[in-house]
Amino acid sequence: MTAYASPHPPETRPRSARRAQRRSEPAPAGILPSRRPMLAAVAAAALAPFLTLLVLVSTQWEPLLSLDRSLATALYERVHPDPQFAHALEIWTEMFGTWAMRIVSLLTALWLFVRREFSTAVWAGTAVFLANLFGLITKLGVDRARPEFADPITVGVGPSFPSGHSLMAATGMGILLFAALPLLRGVWRHVAWTITIGIALSTALSRPMLGVHWFSDIFAGVSLGVFTLAATMLLWTFLPPVARRWDRSSRSPR
Structure with missing residues (x-):
C-alpha cells in the first residue's frame, strides 16, 4: 500500500501557508526570565516595601523619621572626620550613580539591538525610562x-x-546583568550576580554615608528599581x- 504524499512538502509549501503556520506558533523564548508567577512575585515583593515607606514618609511617621535621623548622625560622624574615605565614596557614588x-x-539597549535582540533592547529602554519617570x-x-x-x-x-x-x-546594573547572563556559563553567572548586587547596594549605601x-x-x-525590572x-x-519572532536568541539553530 502506497502512502499518500502531500502535493506541498514542508519545504515547498506556498509562502502564505508558511506564514500562517508561523503566526500560529507560540511566542519564542528570549533571553529574559519568562516565568510569570515568579516575576509577579518579585514585583510584588519589591513594591510592598516601597509603598510602605512612601506612606510612612508622606505621613511623617515619627518612629521612621527618628530612626533615619539617628542613622544619618551616626554615619556622618563616621565619615566626616576621614576626608580620604569621603572622597573615595564620592568617586564611587558617581561612577555608578544616576547619570552613569x-x-x-x-x-546596553543599543548593544542588544545591534545583536538583534530587538524585543530585549526595547525592554531595556523601557525599564530605564520608567525607572526615571517613577522616581x-x-x-x-x-x-x-x-x-x-x-x-x-x-x-x-x-x-x-x-x-x-x-x-x-539597581535598575542599570540589573539591565546590564540580564543582557550579559546569556553569554556566561557556570560559576561566571554567580560572579555576575554577586558583582551586580554588590555594586547596587554599595552605591545605595554611599548616599547616606555622604549625608545626602x-x-x-x-x-x-x-x-x-527591582520592581521596575x-x-x-x-x-x-x-x-x-x-514582537519576538526576529530576536536572534529566539531562532532555532539550523
Whole structure:
C-alpha cells in the first residue's frame, strides 16, 4: 500500500501557508526570565516595601523619621572626620550613580539591538525610562528635604525620597546583568550576580554615608528599581509572537 504524499512538502509549501503556520506558533523564548508567577512575585515583593515607606514618609511617621535621623548622625560622624574615605565614596557614588547608569542602560539597549535582540533592547529602554519617570514623580510628589549638617561632606540637589542613585544603580546594573547572563556559563553567572548586587547596594549605601540621603530613601530607591525590572519583564512576556519572532536568541539553530 502506497502512502499518500502531500502535493506541498514542508519545504515547498506556498509562502502564505508558511506564514500562517508561523503566526500560529507560540511566542519564542528570549533571553529574559519568562516565568510569570515568579516575576509577579518579585514585583510584588519589591513594591510592598516601597509603598510602605512612601506612606510612612508622606505621613511623617515619627518612629521612621527618628530612626533615619539617628542613622544619618551616626554615619556622618563616621565619615566626616576621614576626608580620604569621603572622597573615595564620592568617586564611587558617581561612577555608578544616576547619570552613569542611565548611559550604561542606554548603551546596553543599543548593544542588544545591534545583536538583534530587538524585543530585549526595547525592554531595556523601557525599564530605564520608567525607572526615571517613577522616581521623578515620587520625588516631586513627596518633596522630602535632605539631611542637613553644619559642615556637609557633600551637597545633594533636589528632593530626597527616593534616592535616584539607588534607583538607577539597581535598575542599570540589573539591565546590564540580564543582557550579559546569556553569554556566561557556570560559576561566571554567580560572579555576575554577586558583582551586580554588590555594586547596587554599595552605591545605595554611599548616599547616606555622604549625608545626602536618609536611609529610608535608599531602601525605597532599590525597591523601586527591582520592581521596575520585574514588572517590565512581566510585561515583556505578554508580547505577541511577532514582537519576538526576529530576536536572534529566539531562532532555532539550523
